[in-house]
Amino acid sequence: MAQRNVLLVGTRKGLFVLDGDGDRRSWKVRGPLCDGWPIHDTATDPASGAILAAGGSPWYGPAVWRSDDLGETWTHSSEGLTYGDDGPKIATAWNITRGTDALYAGVQPAGLFRSTDDGTTWSHVEGLTNHPTRPDWQPGAGGLCLHSIVPHPTDAKRMWVGISAVGAFETTDGGQTWETRNKGVRADFYPDKYPEFGQCVHKLVMAADGGTHLYQQNHCGVYRSSDGGRQWEEITTGLPSQFGFPMVVHPRDPQTVWTIPLNGDDRGRYMPDASAAVWRTHDAGDTWVRSGDGLPQEEAYLGVLREAMATDRNDPVGVYFGTSTGQLYGSVDEGRSWSLVADNLPAIWSVEAVSLA
């Protein structure tokens, strides 16, 4: 049976599903789904093929949507997705990630929730909210949001999260207690450039070999860690800007990473010189390679948000990114050349690539 390639594209005005052919050259767009709700992130269940979409409606609040038929029909739930009647109101869900033991959702204002029934009900991971630094957490421009969830691939008790503009945390006891993981990461917007927390992590990812090799695109640079985030090393040199949002890893090569530099937080936040490019490293950030082949090289005032880039698991790996102005680009040669997959979508907030048998 031919492999089915699917792209899940979360936008400001609903989820879109793109059905691709076997060679990933032709795509058919379906949507908007999830009743047009803003969708920040998606996840899939590789066993069942179920799609989960996390987001929030300005009117009806946060929810996680679920489809067991590739987007034809949907249910939704936010049961338990609350800090309680005495707590702050949850505006939306920013991230949904499948861990080894449960499904996890990150929300705004920043917090972590766990579901052990595939998104039907949720419980608050209180240990993170109870962290002693919590009263001093400050929001980034996008709000105080928990946007990155990085489960350890084999140890269900170990997980990292990224919060803007607070930084990275790690738990090794299933979420009961958490420690900051920001050493070596700059926070240029504070008098102390290296505080314990307050860093503006934009995306936190784990290398393909799992375990302890992490990367992050930060407001203030790009970083790698070889010890689970206890110490970070800056790898911005070679990139045209320290600023960007998304970052994705190769599914098999732990030293290959893609990022999309933007021109700076105070310069419009579009691709440098309005010339579109994705940058990749094959040596864990020692050197970087630019690719604009197939992308607009002039007058391209494109922005890409933190969840709007993805890789598939094919060989060669497909890389995809969506812009905040509704263009979706793809590469079937690991980011060396690009082509337009879809245009004129709503502002794209997330991209997920799924290969189904």
Add this chain to the structure above:
Amino acid sequence: MADVRLPRSLIALFPDAPRRLEADGATVQELIDDLDRHVPGLRNRLVDAGPAIRTHINVFVAGERATLSTPIPDGAVIHIIPAVSGG
């Protein structure tokens, strides 16, 4: 018993829910709890932490804008209407 009118955008989230139904409750909060029994999950779409009616949702009891504690006269018409907002 009150006569409740639900908005199209809310009905769309619950395919089996009627656009108009009868529900019981001495206050808006009790009425929404009863609606949730008819349409499981509906309370979470209308009520936020506090508890309070969600910021961009309006509940009208006999034409007057209400809060969760507003009493409901028997036979009242209840309109639940999303605020005109967005972009």
